[in-house]
Amino acid sequence: MTARTTHLDDSVRGALQSAGAAAKRGLGEPALAELVQVRASQLNHCAFCLDMHLGLARKHGVSERQLDLLDAWEEAGDVFSERERAALALTEAVTVLTDGFVPDAVHEQAAKHFDEPRLAHLIALISVINTWNRLMVSRRIPAGSAKW
Template sequence: MDARLDLFTNPVLGKFIKHLNSAARVALDAGVPLATLELVELRVSQINGCAYCVDMHSKDLAHHGETTVRINLVATWREATVYTEEERAALALAEAATRIADSAGVPDDVWQNAAKHYDEEQLGALIAAIAGINTWNRINVITQQPAGDYVPGQWG
């Protein structure tokens, strides 16, 4: 599979991606554990069928010491016993926000559960991470970015 466009040499997408990467760094400073953010990004990427991002986030999780059990079970997190209540709240928010058209928004119970586990700054970080990965997924799926060659740490 060949990509339709080179994201980094395309004059418009290259600029957009630079800003998107800067925006993504904001979420890292809000106190949400990196593993939670990566699990959220992996789950959203699975839902959106973004092979490049599934490859990236599963490898990044492993690189940061996450177990293969937790990485492999994120697609079925509701039935798995390996996630904390906080992680479950973040994953539920991520799924509802990614499938926003299915239920005309994020249900109140999903939001209230997330707000029970995260403060306003952390909720903002989760929203930013969810919005960001949905954007990345769409860019990669539209341009058919191939998966499999990502090396953890290559993007900083």
């Protein structure tokens, strides 16, 4: 596959990178941040972001078993903690927005596991990775591309 365009304004790139870094810092859990970003990237079919965040997930200690079962996290039993499951459910709700909003039950479950500042950072992180996914997929940036 050839990229449609690799042009991305440096100020846009920098703003998104800064927003993502701030959200990760505020969440304070690098492994969970990568799980969330991988899951959103799976849902959005973003090979570029999957390639990047799978490597970062491994670097931050996410197990191969979790990565192997991430696409079926709801059926994976105790492979994921209740906290991780709440974050993944929120990731799917924000990414897909099936009914145009995040269901109250999904938000309430996440709120049981994350205090308000961390929940805000988690939602911000999910929003930023979705923006990156859309930028990469719409421009057809291939996995591992040096130009993006």
